[in-house]
Amino acid sequence: MSITREFKVGFLVVFTAILLIATLFYLAYEKGVFSTIHTYTLSSHSGDGFTEGMPVVFSGFNIGKVHALELNDQGLTLIKIKIPNKHVKWIRSDSSFVLYRPLIGAARIVVSSANLHSPLLPPGEIREVNTINDINDAIAKVQPLIEKITNIAENIERLTNQLSDPAGSLNRILANARKVTDTLARKKSLLEMAVDDEESVKAVHAALKKLKDITASVDGVLKKVDKMADKTDSSLYGKDGTLPQVNKILKDIIGKLEKLDTTVSNINKMSGDLSEGTKNFRILRSDIDDTVNAIDDVAKKLDDLLSTKKEPEIKLP
Amino acid sequence: MSFKCIIFNTCVKYNDSSLFVNDNVADTADRGLQFPDLCYKHLTSFVFSHNTIKKYWLLMASLESIGRFILQITASLRDTIYFALLVITRIFQLSSYNSATRTVLVNQIYFTSVQIIPAFLTASIIFGSLFIGIVFHALKGLGLSDYLGNVLMGLIVTEISPLFTVLLLTLRSASAINAEIAVMKVNNELHSLEAFRIDVINYLLLPRIINGMVSMVLLYSLFSIVLLISGIVFSGVIFGMSMDAYTNILLNSANFYDIVLTLVKCALFGFFITLIPIRFGLRTSDELTSIPVAVSSGMVNVFAAIIIIEVLLLITKII
Amino acid sequence: MHAFLDKNRTQAAPVSVDFPLISNQETWMNIALIKQYHENMPKDESQQFVFTCLRRLGIEHVAFKRIVALSEEEAFCVMLLRAAMIQKAIIVIDRPFIIIPHLKDVCFIFQMLEKINDLYYSCHVYDYKWMADKYGDLCQ
The missing domain is CATH 1.20.5 (Single alpha-helices involved in coiled-coils or other helix-helix interfaces)
Incomplete structure (x- = not known):
């Protein structure tokens, strides 16, 4: 039995129509057209960013949409969202609602529920919506950069203005340079030009x-x-020069001083024992002190002599 | 029952009036005095130099040709709208349908949709798969994987698919309809139908226009389904996406209003890609040489109509 | 003839080169069209009816042919049958020797008319005066 033309046409039309209707029906079903719809009310201080039909998202899935926006007597924006029955389970009493306005893409209300075992949100309860605004954040980040760019642009503008100004610095420098080169071309040397x-x-x-x-x-x-x-150096620092001799003298002086020191300590001991002969010892001691001071002076003079490299006359006490 | 034989001396030449052709503008322009002639008539009473008159003549001639062009366009548009309204009225009249109309309709759908199915499905699979693969790859490259559903539903299903389908149908069927009607007109076959009291609009035009609308919607649906099936394959290969995730993305992005609007757009495309060729076919004169002219004019106008509809619906969508 | 057609619009059924058969349809569809359109006769029924009529004229083999594939006689017969499909048809044959130029006389036409005489109400033939001899006694 051959398939008639009418059958082929009928089959195509019916098959495609069924396919199309089934697709539309499935879409309508999945969109919750046939299911019970629950309405929740949210509030916000500003209606900015909210639109009717805006999606309500839970974990990246659309679970509903904004049905209506109203302004109440307190000046608060009331956002009525419609959630199909099968998605009501995601709306809990501890759920938070955030208006998320991404930099690219459509704004949406994001529902987060920390504890899915907490009781369902009663339909009459009004919850507040917080806002996350990528656009404003981005603007805030970009603002300093824009200011810097503006400054750079202004500087560039100033520079270009100066460059284009016939009386500007650069043009004056160029004019002077031209004068200099002209003059240089005429003169024999730079000095003559100067x-x-x-x-x-x-x-x-x-x-x-x-x-x-x-x-x-x-x-x-x-x-x-x-x-x-x-x-001079040889007379000062040579083998028979002044300085080696001075060194010898100094060593001698130091030896004498050591001997003196011993003497003085002995005397001190004796002074502790002999209280009566104190006066005589005091005189002796002052003499010794004078001698020490004199030696000190001699040392200073020697020091001066070494620094000036002169041949001084050293007067020993 | 009677039988008579009448012999007459002269052969009657039938009045060759056309029901459908309405080139009023061109006729009016041809009948009356041309504007430059009028100018000459009036201006000869004045003393003007030859150059001045020539300049005037050129200016007036240019203005006249612009005016004639605008009038032609306006008249053509008016006639097309009038004709479209007439056809729409007939579509909703039950008396327009009878066994003959149904036969023509079935034949038309057979030739336009059923016969084309193998080629159309092959083209859909090749073009659709390639296109969807390129789009998915580009989305992945740009890091816009989140917008896969939006691109698939908003761009490919609602914009690209109808355009592809309408172009295919225009090339295959609209041109055929245009040529068919033009040949019928040249061969006097439309007169035959009139002589047998067969309404040309009901019998010839209505089934073709309905077929255009039905075929367009059917083929668009098939093309979209093929595309979406290709999408399952490519989303799995390129994004490693499961079928559930893919379906979910599609469902999230699918907008009932957009789909209905796209189906309406397809029906509109179907209406105009058959109506315009029919109109241009009916405007053919009695000469065979006018057939290619009618076909090419018809096709140009069909493409213009496609663009206009596309733009208008895009504006509607944006608003 | 034109005036006659206008006068009998509901019954007039012309057979003329000026009213050709539809070239993009098969023979049987050209004939069945009238029944389908005016009487809303279903396609299958009208097809059977047309086949019967074609058989009566001995040309059932042309049922699925296109018009260009028909001979002049076959084309005339098909035009005649199409005209006869009109209810209470007043068939108007216009210059039959233009439709079938090689025809010696009108006998073939009359034979065909005789075969379908139950399908029409009356028949009128229009032709040039100088073709009178081809009609024989009918024109006396």
Whole structure:
């Protein structure tokens, strides 16, 4: 039996129509057209960002949508959301509602329920909606950057204004540079250009020549001085120079001082025992002190002598 | 029953009036005096230099041609709207339908939809799979995987699929209808129908227009289903997405209003891609050489209509 | 003839080169169309009826042919049957020798009319005066 044209047409039409109707029916069913709808009321201080038909999302899944927006007597925005019966289980008494306004994409109300075992939210209860605004956050982050960019732009503008200004610094520099190069092209040397007088240039040349001669004579003097210094050094620091002798003297003095110190301590001991002969010992002690001071002076003078490299006359006490 | 034989001397040449062709504007322009001629008539009484008159003549001729063009467009648009309204009225009249109309309708749907099914499904699978693969890949590359559903439903199912279907139907059926009606007009076959008191609109045009609407909706639905099935494969391969997740994304993105609007758009496309070729076919003169002219004009107008409908519906969507 | 057709609009059924058969339909559909359209006769029924009529004229083999595939005689017969499908048809044959140019006389036409004489109310033939001899005694 051959399939008639009418059958083929009928089959196509009926098959596609059934497919289409079934799809639409399934869509309507999944969208909750045939299920019981529960209405919850949320509140917000501002209606900004809310729109009718806005999706209500739980864990990334659409569970309902905003049905109506109203303004109550207290100036609060009331947001009525419709949730199909099968999604009511996600709305708990401890659920939080957040208006999420992403930078890209549509705004939505995000429902979060910390404890899914807590009791269901009563339909009459009004819950507040918090707002997360990606756009404002992004603007706040970008604001300083924009200010910096604005400053840079202003600076660039100022620079370009100066560049374009005929009386501006750069143009003046360029004009001067042009003058300099022109002058340089006309003059024989930079010096001539600087003093703008040929006679002066000659004088400078002569002075420089003279300076060269003076430098040569000074150089000779310095060489002589060096030789003299060498001699002085040998008389001071040589084997039979002043300084080794001074060292010997100092060592001698130090030896004497040590002996004196011993003497003084002995005397102190004796002074503790002999109270009566105190006066005589005091005189003796002051003499010793004087001697020590004198030695100290001699040491200072020696120190001065070493620093000035002169051949001093050392007067020992 | 009687039998008579009448012999007459002269052969009657039948009045070749057309029911449908209404080129009023062109006729009016041809009948009357041309505007430049009028200008000359009036201006000769004045003393003008030859150059001045020539300049005037050129200016007037340009203005006249612009005016004629606008009038032609307006008249054509008016006639098309009038014709569309007439057809819509007939669609809702029960008396328009009879056994002959139904036969033509079945034949038309057979030729337009059933015969095309293998080629259409092949093209749908190849084009749809490639397109959906490219789109998914691009979305993944841009990090816009979250918008898979929106792109699939908002762009591919509601915009690309109807456009693809209407282009395919226009190329295959609208051009055929245009040529068919033009040939019938040239062959005097429409006169035959009139002579036998067969309403050309009811018998010839209505089934074709209904077929356009039905076929468009049917083929669009099939194309969309093929695309969505391709989507299951590609979402699994590219995003590693399960069928449940894919279905959920589709359901979240699907908008009942958008789908209904798309079906209406398809019906509108179907209406105009058959109505316009019919109108241009009916405007054919009695010469065979006018057939290609009618077909090409019809096709250009069909494409213009497609763009206009698309733009208007996009505006509706945006608003 | 045109005036006659206008006068008998409900019954007039022309057979003329000016009213050709529909070229994109098969032969049987050209004939059945009239019954289907005016009497809302179902397709299958009208098809059977047309087949019977074609058999009566001995041309049932042309039922599924397109018009271009028909000979001049076959085309005339199909036009005649189409005209006869009108209820109480007043068949108006316009210049039959233009439809079948090689025909020697009108006998073939009359034979065909005789075969379907129960299908029409009356028949009128219009032709040029100089074709009178082809009609024989009928024109006396």
